[in-house]
Structures are given as structure tokens and as C-alpha cells.
Amino acid sequence: xxxxxxxxxxxxxxxxxxxxxxxxxxxxxxxxxxxxxxxxxxxxxxxxxxxxxxxxxxxxxxxxxxxxxxxxxxxxxxxxxxxxxxxxxxxxxxxxxxxxxxxxxxxxxxxxxxxxxxxxxxxxxxxxxxxxxxxxxxxxxxxxxxxxxxxxxxxxxxxxxxxxxxxxxxxxx
Numbered sequence: 001x002x003x004x005x006x007x008x009x010x011x012x013x014x015x016x017x018x019x020x021x022x023x024x025x026x027x028x029x030x031x032x033x034x035x036x037x038x039x040x041x042x043x044x045x046x047x048x049x050x051x052x053x054x055x056x057x058x059x060x061x062x063x064x065x066x067x068x069x070x071x072x073x074x075x076x077x078x079x080x081x082x083x084x085x086x087x088x089x090x091x092x093x094x095x096x097x098x099x100x101x102x103x104x105x106x107x108x109x110x111x112x113x114x115x116x117x118x119x120x121x122x123x124x125x126x127x128x129x130x131x132x133x134x135x136x137x138x139x140x141x142x143x144x145x146x147x148x149x150x151x152x153x154x155x156x157x158x159x160x161x162x163x164x165x166x167x168x169x170x171x172x173x
Contacts, residue, residue, distance in 0.1 A: 022142055028066035030146045031153065032057065034106050035075040038157075041102035042077045045095040049087060053079035089172045096168035103154040110150065114143045 039055045046053040055077045058065075065074055084092065117140050124130045157163040 018138065019141075022138075022145065024067075025063065026142060027145050027149060028063045029059075030142070031066060031149050032059070032062045032074060034103065034146075034150055034153070037106065038099040038102045039075045039077045041098035042095060045098040046077070046079050046084075049083075049091055049095070051079050051083045051087075051095075053077050085171060092171055093168055096164045099164050100154065100157060103150060103157065107147065107150055107154065110143055110147045114140065114147060117143060 036055075036057060043053050043055060055075060057075060062074070084095065087095070117136060121133055121136045121140065124133055124136065158165050160166065
């Protein structure tokens with residue numbers, strides 16, 4: 001009886017540890033990957049029009065910035081604002097919307113991977129009758145959390161006052 005209780009406590013500890021590590025350490029870096037590609041899309045559009053730009057990532061502060069409610073963004077592309085203002089409204093729109101398009105691609109890909117993982121999970125349980133699916137559930141959890149975080153970030157980027165859409169409206173004459 002006592003051995004069974006210890007085993008159950010160990011299982012609870014392992015699950016709690018996994019959830020803690022994925023939420024507080026892995027998820028911020030996954031979102032940082034999405035942010036990198038978001039900013040890279042802005043950079044490619046700026047490069048297309050010959051506007052000098054830069055993006056710096058600080059991997060040491062990723063976790064702190066991810067959970068800091070006062071942080072406006074996890075990544076920002078710096079560029080020559082004067083040259084940007086000289087672009088016509090369609091080119092400005094291309095530069096600003098490029099990041100959102102990148103986010104939507106990530107949302108689509110994560111959704112596809114999540115679907116495949118769940119189809120595989122269904123296959124393992126329904127047809128193979130294998131019930132040891134810890135790793136599949138772990139991948140499912142991580143993808144789902146990344147999807148939720150990216151949805152929230154994309155919505156904020158579209159609606160927030162310092163997001164890409166607001167900045168586009170602000171700079172279109």
C-alpha cells in the first residue's frame with residue numbers, strides 16, 4: 001500500500017514538473033522563435049525597399065520578458081523611420097503586415113502539427129490499443145500551449161495600440 005502511494009506521488013511530481021518546465025521555460029523560447037520569424041518578415045520587406053534595419057534578440061531575458069506585463073514586445077525591428085515614411089501606403093502596408101502574415105503561417109503550421117499529433121494519438125489508442133502515450137500527450141500539450149500563446153500575441157499585435165496594424169494606420173498619410 002505504501003509503495004503504491006509513493007508511486008502515485010512520484011507520478012504527480014513528474015507531471016507537475018513537466019507542466020512547470022514547459023510553461024515557464026520551453027514556452028517562452030518557442031514564442032521567441034515565432035517572434036524571430038515575425039520580425040524577420042518585417043526585415044525582408046524593409047530590405048526589399050532598401051531600408052536599413054536591425055533586430056537584436058536577447059535570449060537571456062526571454063523568460064523574464066515573456067512574463068513581464070510591462071514589456072511591450074518580445075522583439076522589435078529597428079529601421080530608418082524617415083525612409084519608411086517616404087514609402088507609398090501600399091509599401092508601408094506590406095512592411096507592417098509582413099509580420100502578421102508570418103504569425104498566421106505559424107498558426108497554420110502549429111495547427112496542422114497539432115492535428116497530426118492528435119490523429120496519431122487516436123490511432124495509437126483506437127487501433128493499436130496502446131495506452132502508454134505519455135510522449136504523444138507531452139508533444140500535444142507543448143504544441144497546444146504554443147498555439148494559444150501565438151493566438152493571443154497575434155490578436156494583440158492586430159488590436160494593441162503599439163501593434164503593427166495601429167502603426168500602419170498611424171503612418172499612412
